Amino acid sequence: MSLTMDEPTLVTTRPLLTARDVSKAYGPVQALRGVSATVYPGEVLGIVGESGSGKSTFLRALNLEETPDTGSYTLDLPDVQGNLFDLDRYARRMLCATRIGIVYQNPHLGLLMSHSSSGNVAERLLVAGERRFAVLRDKAQRALEASEFPTERMDAPPAELSGGMQQRVQLAKAIALEPALLLLDEPTTGLDVSVQALVLDTLKRLQQERRITMVIVSHDLGVIRTLSDRVMVMRRGEVVEQGLADQVFQDPQHAYTQQLVHAKL
Amino acid sequence: MTRILDVRALSKGFTMHHLDTRMAAFSDISFTLDAGEFLLLKGRNGAGKSTLLRTLYRSYLAASGEILFHGPEGVIDLARAADVDVTYLRRTEIGFVTQFLTARPRVSAEALVAEPLRRSGAPAEAALEQARHWLQAFGVKPELWAAYPTTFSGGEQQKVNLARALILPQRLLLLDEPTASLDVSARAALIDRLAELKAGGTAMIGVFHHPGDVATLIDREIDLTPDAATREDRDDVVV
């Protein structure tokens, strides 16, 4: 059953992420129509839905790359207040660099392809103010290790690496600062099936060991099922159904969700 | 007696949009369950036994009715509770045991079994020790304890699954044919563990293909076969 925003819950923790009524139009295209979501600390929210349903737009909004027309977005973190959509560019950049990590389907969006892999990770740390070279290198190496990147190749630029390796560099960059929120947009799409399984495996391990709060978008229902606690189904910019992952997959309520689940299983 | 569950007028059906039909699985089920009670669910194939268990666990959404769970934080209607609360209760208060293990790549059998204890705050070494105890009890060979269950035989996986599902005493335990295809010694270990948990106050609702296995544990039965009272007669006529 979807959690309505003001419903009192038994659990005393507050949601980490609260987005309400987020709408966004690109000219005549209404990409998001009043999308709301709540994510509790340590939870993984999976987002599924047909192509063009607004999943990536919503994720970009959560990463403050996109300013919606209406709606609010709050993160329950020390020193973070108010509607984050109201922040200026500088404050957004600082918040994203230090508290939010993102992995894109396309590594070109997340990485500088001609810098070294360790340099890509270290760049994140530089933005957060770290200047000591030895610390930068050490932290970058540890993030790459946690992402199960073969660190003997950490000085190679991503352009020379396989797709699976590039995703690991993105992941290392995203987790280098131990973000409060990790956003993943089709992190395994476009990889060979065997490589997909390995990246998924790493994500699962990070999730189990670090309890990072995640929002993950994927067309692959298997990926969503493996990683998510809760699932949100989007269609034409709207949320048509959300609930516990096992419930949405085993007992889908909405006609569209039934079609999606039965077509893909 | 301490009340654990109050199920009131619970109904469940499935709407199949592509066929434009609605099928009832069970309707208007009411019962109560106290701490340490064992309720056996009976009924022919397709009677709705698994569906009832899944509805109680919230893998299925109830169509109507209430599932009042009496937990440490008070009474909550599982049919309507927020997802986050259900997740929390599943981690600490309500267990679901099937015959199938959800193995994870590169997680050893002992780590998988120890996980519920770790999550409840037990120190790593103590949790592992307990895990090995239960792997032993269910008859998993010691040379497999540190190996990855993804490669285990069906029976071995099932034993790991039981060890993991039963390591941490919970307030309510739902069991869907956990003994199916289990060997005799593991079956005996399972019954011993269930008896121990029951004595410790765990309330249980179970489906067992061979109810004889759990005969000593059963306090009450519910038959989900429609018109259960006349059912046996009709069976005789058909046969």
Ligand SMILES: Nc1ncnc2c1ncn2[C@@H]1O[C@H](COP(=O)(O)OP(=O)(O)OP(=O)(O)O)[C@@H](O)[C@H]1O
């Ligand atoms: N920058 C943009 N300018 C114009 N239209 C856009 C822009 N970004 C997204 N859209 C449109 O908004 C709608 C939602 O796009 P979005 O990328 O969020 O979909 P999606 O659910 O991620 O789809 P997919 O599964 O194909 O990645 C689409 O119709 C898309 O064409």
Ligand SMILES: Nc1ncnc2c1ncn2[C@@H]1O[C@H](COP(=O)(O)OP(=O)(O)OP(=O)(O)O)[C@@H](O)[C@H]1O
């Ligand atoms: N997710 C579902 N979607 C649609 N129908 C379902 C679903 N789950 C169960 N059913 C239907 O509900 C009815 C009850 O099934 P259920 O699995 O609960 O029976 P059961 O009593 O456990 O039977 P068995 O003894 O064979 O395990 C069946 O007709 C089944 O096809």
Ligand SMILES: [Mg+2]
């Ligand atoms: Mg997209």
Ligand SMILES: [Mg+2]
């Ligand atoms: Mg069944």
